[in-house]
Every structure is written in structure tokens, then in C-alpha cells.
Amino acid sequence: MTENEIAKIVLDCAIKVHKRLGPGLLESAYCECLCYELYKAGLFIEKEKPMPLMYDEVSLTVAYRADIVIENKFIVEVKTIEEIKGIHMAQLLTYLRLADYKLGMLINFNTTLIKDGIRRIINGTL
DSSP: OOHHHHHHHHHHHHHHHHHHHOSOSOHHHHHHHHHHHHHHTTOOEEEEEEEEEEETTEEEEEEEEEEEEETTTEEEEEEOOSSOOHHHHHHHHHHHHHHTOSEEEEEEOOSSSGGGGEEEEESSOO
């Protein structure tokens, strides 16, 4: 399955979760519901996955945790913030670079229209 195919499924699942729950809950609630929908869609997911970081010759085993890693190639960062800012997109891009993944999605569920809270982040060209 390609990253673009995964992105389509993530988008569909995020819309479904947002339609059922609406805005205003904690990030953890949306993350759990999104993981459930992704699992039902047949994707291999890992929640709060510890991601390693190589710094010089040292491997830091728990340098950061990705909210959701899908099929070992796609990261989803879930937010419930007032608005997405550049630093949030930069965070996901850094995660993608460190993991050597090509594509990820930043989803802010704290919006009236979920389409306004979704950003597709590309590491390099896809």
C-alpha cells in the first residue's frame, strides 16, 4: 500500500471520527477513536510509538513518540489546538525526516470543519 493510499484512508477515518464526536474533547480521545477506525480499515497501526534517534554514534531509543505510525511508513500527529501553526508542521516534518518516512498528516480535531484542521506534510518529493 502506498503512502497516498494510506493518506486517503486516514482522511476518511478522521472525517468519520470528527462527524461523530465534533470538536472540544481531549487529544487522547480523538487519537483512540482514530486508531480504532484505522484498525477497522485494515491498517497496521502503532500508537505512541517510540522512535529512535541517532546522534553522532549514539542511539537514543526514546527520543520522541509519534502519535500514530501506520504500516511502518506514515505518521499521524493528532492535535486539539486553537490553530495549526508552523511549529506544529515543523515538528511532524522533523519526525518524518528522522524516521526516513515520506508522508505524514497533522490532524487538528479542534475545528468546526475537519478539513480546516488537516495538513499533509511531505518529506522530500512523493
